[in-house]
């Protein structure tokens with residue numbers, strides 16, 4: 001039995017990043033500045049998008065993205081298998097969230113279900129690349145083209161993933177926006193933080209001024225040696241910028257992304273091999289050929305009838321082994337607030353509801369040691385066999 005608790009996720013931050021944060025603090029330039037601009041440039045290079053716009057969370061990025069491509073009253077289709085932010089962004093942009101059920105194998109939004117939900121008011125779709133597995137973008141793009149919809153890819157889980165040779169967030173395609181999260185559990189972190197990528201210049205302009213209260217110039221253009229203090233406000237905005245303190249971590253993290261994701265893949269391969277024979281445990285489906293999974297989370301499904309205990313009981317048993325787990329996600333419409341807003345009830349999204357009862361996230365982060373992996377494997381195997 002482990003003596004220390006193994007959390008379900010933990011970031012790895014280098015000493016260089018810590019030194020660069022200290023440098024920002026000592027320099028007096030803590031808020032958005034040259035390091036943020038540098039991080040955006042490097043992020044755009046990595047994804048291949050024309051524009052990378054940093055923000056203080058993916059939630060903020062999603063809000064800006066929905067505001068950029070919809071008008072109040074428009075309908076936006078998304079998945080019930082997501083974090084609250086995806087739907088909150090739609091609601092706070094004044095649009096109407098419409099949920100479409102998921103595919104039981106990929107756990108991503110089912111394109112057929114998107115097609116069924118389209119009305120004359122539908123203006124955008126937000127596929128979420130669940131766990132880091134790319135959605136069926138060919139089918140989603142086809143629907144979007146037919147109905148002139150914008151696509152906002154909630155890529156909070158998907159940094160480093162790619163779809164048929166194209167990096168998630170490469171921005172290609174009309175009115176196409178991707179939003180990444182740098183929360184500490186994500187593939188790279190800045191503490192809190194996020195990044196929007198797009199090739200759409202009009203949307204990029206709007207999102208980039210709206211993240212700084214609508215001002216046409218950021219503080220770093222006003223208070224620097226060559227700055228001019230006057231500014232215009234094009235459009236009312238919000239305070240959603242990233243700080244240089246965060247960007248100092250982010251630009252360093254980006255250097256390690258491929259290494260981090262390689263280690264994540266190694267870990268899930270060990271899990272897949274070890275758990276293959278356990279009756280009652282459904283492992284994540286193999287990744288579609290030509291795609292790269294970023295393995296933000298590893299989410300087997302537990303069949304309580306076969307195993308004799310529920311997912312929640314399993315999570316409690318893992319705690320007895322000193323191992324943390326997590327739960328992504330309860331089908332969104334089952335939360336009381338969203339039930340009211342969407343008018344949906346239990347039984348309306350059967351696939352997401354069933355998955356929501358069976359799913360669990362096991363520990364997965366690059367700094368896990370081989371001993372940590374063995375501990376998880378032993379605990380899961382002992383509990384399930």
Ligand SMILES: Cc1ncc(COP(=O)(O)O)c(C=O)c1O
Nearest residue numbers: 057058059083085156181182183
């Ligand atoms: C699918 C999804 N979308 C959006 C978000 C919001 O990200 P952030 O915490 O950076 O606002 C999360 C965060 O966990 C998420 O998992």
